Amino acid sequence: MTSPLQQKLKITGPTAITANRLADGVVVWFTRAHGWSLDIADAAVATTAEDALALLNAANADEINAVGAYAARVSIENGRAQPFNLRERIRVGGPTIPFEAAA
Amino acid sequence: MYVYDEFDRAFLAERVSEFRDQVGRRLSGELSEEEFKPLRLMNGVYLQLHAYMLRVCIPYGTLSSLQMRALASVARRYDRGYGHFTTRQNIQFNWIKLSELPDAMAELAEAGIHGIQTSGNCIRNTTTDPWAGATPEELEDPRLYAEIIRQWSTLHPEFTYLPRKFKIAITAAKHDRAAIRVHDIGLRLHEKNGERGFEVIVGGGLGRTPFVGKTIRDFLPKEHLLSYLEAILRVYNSGGRRDNIYKARIKIQVHEIGTEEFSRRVEEEWAEIRDGALRLDDVAFATIRDRFITPDFETLEDRPxxxxxxxxxxxxxxxxxxxxxxxxxxxxxxxxxxxxxxxxxxxxxxxxxxxxxxxxxxxxxxxxxxxxxxxxxxxxxxxxxxxxxxxxxxxxxxGLATPNVGLISDIIACPGLDYCSLANARSIPLAQRLTERFADEARIADIGRMHINISGCINACGHHHVGHIGILGVEKRDQEFYQVTLGGKGNHKARLGELIGPAVSETEVVDVVERIVDTYLDLREGPQETFIAAVQRLGLDPFKERAYAAR
Known part of the structure; x- marks a missing residue:
């Protein structure tokens, strides 16, 4: 079995690490300071597979604050990360349908 | 309504207390996610795209007004003011916080409801006819047997770690409103020579490898219900595949070894246990029947x-x-x-x-x-x-009197990519656009009986394979596309729909559905010929030609 430290990660462009906050499941992004932010613009962005894997390993080491970390492709706009695909746009922006909550 | 006894109430209270302790230990870091995940799943707690999702079991789809108020309270206090009723007669809350889950569960437990066995590789909620106990079509109320199955399957020590999840559905009516032929086990109560028993259907299911279930026994006397289920589960538990999650459902086992061999193994196992402790006698039936409270119906005349x-x-x-x-x-x-x-x-x-x-x-x-x-x-x-x-x-x-039951805008849809971490495409916005396209009440009444089912991924939670028109969301180069199938049915004559051609884009799919419907309206022999009957008579070709004609 491959050790997690030897695992390979393929990336196809700028990549950030995202997860869900443990206490409430809110979407969070792993920062350069090895913390978590609610804002994707704060995410640490890797441009090589090695850097992305290092970030992912650091994120996974935090068992208390976040859960289910994975590498997600991001777009860079004005130097800041933005969601790259529909799934991440929905994770960042919420469901694309209005809430049914009662007034 | 079935009235839970003191044992049930004490058990639920203990379970909430246990889960509260587990959540506390997870939040403090004492439990790792790897340790905690199976524990939360056993209580119906998933982690979805934006939040935790709590799936609450509604045994055989029956709720009291008190329980409905408890669901409303959880929606209001712990979620965002709404819930989503599912194709397995359950409800899901999409925005629950892990830290508040024990309190939400405690409220539900007060009303006798919970999330136990709504996830994980165990026997899930046994579903049945929503008209049970009311329809003149039924032989008797199937909820008696569903409750017996609930009691047998809850925390069954042998079947807590099955190769994969396991779903049972039961009907006692002529018309199947529980989709029994697309469940792991389907049970149809019927009468033979004056005796009541079950047709036992095994190996149905949708997902990435859909099958209509096979009948392995035409008639099982009702006193043997549990021993026979136990025999099936044992054959599955010992022989079902555990090497590949996609091949782990009983339908694959039945398919791979064949219905005859599967049936032989079940009968062999059953012969050992059929007259043991699981045999149901009149006292056992009466004990459970007595805990169902039947309404004290007034003496009234039809058509007042x-x-x-x-x-x-x-x-x-x-x-x-x-x-x-x-x-x-x-x-x-x-x-x-x-x-x-x-x-x-x-x-x-x-x-x-x-x-x-x-x-x-x-x-x-x-x-x-x-x-x-x-x-x-x-x-x-x-x-x-x-x-x-x-x-x-x-x-x-x-807002609950839209006259569209069983019509084209009565769409079954999974939560899709708006909520679900497994989904590839959205289901709800497509359903919304379809209901808007088919909003005219006179038009949809003219179209007549029609089931559109939408799934946002191959796991088929929207049961697209058995939709008259089935729609499956797929992803191609980060774009949403939708495959369309025709001719599926989930009832007593269950069949799987057939794919009509290449997937169409998100912007095209509503038009494609409308062209299929227009083709039906043009080619039907009259309003008495339903859409599904027309598809069976005409085959796919005329629909396929028109569906893609404008591309």
Whole structure:
């Protein structure tokens, strides 16, 4: 079995690490300071597979604050990360349908 | 309604307390996610795209008004004010916080409901006919047997770690409203030589490898229900594949070894246990039957004058009555379906206010009883016909009287990519656009009986394989596309739909559906020929040609 430290990660462009906050499941992004932010613009962005894997390993080491970390492709706009695909746009922006909550 | 006993109540309270401790230890870091995940799943807690999702079990789809109010309270206090009723007669809350889950569960437990065995590789909620105990079509109320299965399968020590999840559905009526042929085990109660027993169907299921179930026993005397189920589960538990999650359902085992061999193994296992402790005698049936409270029905006449007058006076009421009201086995009563498919809204969703409203109406008009149907609608199984006009006005005010039950806008849809971490494409916005395209009540009544089912991924939670029109969301180069199948049916004549051609884009799919519907309207032999009958008569070709014609 491959050790997690030897695992390979393929990336196809700028990549950030995202997860869900443990206490409430809110979407969070792993920062350069090895913390978590609610804002994707704060995410640490890797441009090589090695850097992305290092970030992912650091994120996974935090068992208390976040859960289910994975590498997600991001777009860079004005130097800041933005969601790259529909799934991440929905994770960042919420469901694309209005809430049914009662007034 | 089945009334839980002290054992059930104590068990639920203990379980909540246990889960509260587990959540506390997870939040403090004492438990790792790897350790905690199976524990939360055993309590119906998933982690989805934006939040935790709690799936609450509604045993065989039966709810009291008290339980509906508990669901409303959880929606309001711990979620964002709504819940989503599912195709397995359960409800899901999409925005629950892990830290608040124990409190939410404690509230539910007070009302006798929980999330246990709504996830994980165990025996899930046994589902049944939402008209059980009310329809004149049934031999007897199948919920008696569903409750027996619930008691047997809850925390069954041998079947807590099956190769994969396991779903049982049961019907006792001529028309199958529980989709028994696409479940791991389907049970159909029927009579043979004056004796009651079950046709046992095994290995049905949808997902990435869909199968219609195979009958392995035409008639199983009812006293052997549990021993025979136990034998099936043992054959599956010992022989089902554990090497590949995609091949781990019983349907694959039945397919790989063949129905005959599977049946032989079950019969062999059953021979060992059939007359053991699981054999059900009259006392066992009576003990459980006695805990079901049947409404004290009033002596009433069919078609009371007030109803006849209202039908003549109000076309909107008459339209709803023709669509949503069904015959009851007790004179002067009716079964009423509450559509959770208003135009432009997410299929199966209900707000906390609607849930409270439904609970109030159940108390006032429906002997306090509510059902969840696998089509993601609600049902009042017992309503006095004389109350129908007043009930309709109140349901209409709640947004629950859209006269589209069983029609094209009564769409079954999974949560899709708006919520689900497994999905590839969105389901709800597509359902919303379809209901808007087919909003005209006269038009949809003319189209007639039609089931559109939408799944946002191959796992098929929207049961697209058995939709008259099935729609499966796929992803191609980060774009949403949709495959369309025709001719599926989930009822007693279950069959899987056939793919009509290449997937179409998100912008095209509503037009494609409309062209398929127009083809039917042009080619049907008359309004008496339903869409599904026309597809079977004509085959796919005329629909395929028109569906893709404009591309």
């Amino acid at each position: 004058a007030a109803l006849t007058a209202a039908l003549a006076a109000d076309p909107a009421f008459a339209r709803w009555h023709a669509n949503a009201v069904t015959a009851h086995k007790v004179p002067g009563h009716a079964i009423v379906t509450l559509s959770l498919k208003p135009v432009g809204k997410p299929p199966g969703d209900a707000t906390a206010d609607q849930m409270d409203g439904v609970a109030d109406l159940a108390d006032e008009f429906a002997y306090g009883e509510i059902r969840v149907a696998h089509e993601q609608n609600l049902t009042f199984p017992h309503v006095r016909q004389k109350d129908l006009p007043a009930l309709w006005r109140r349901l209409d005010a709640l």
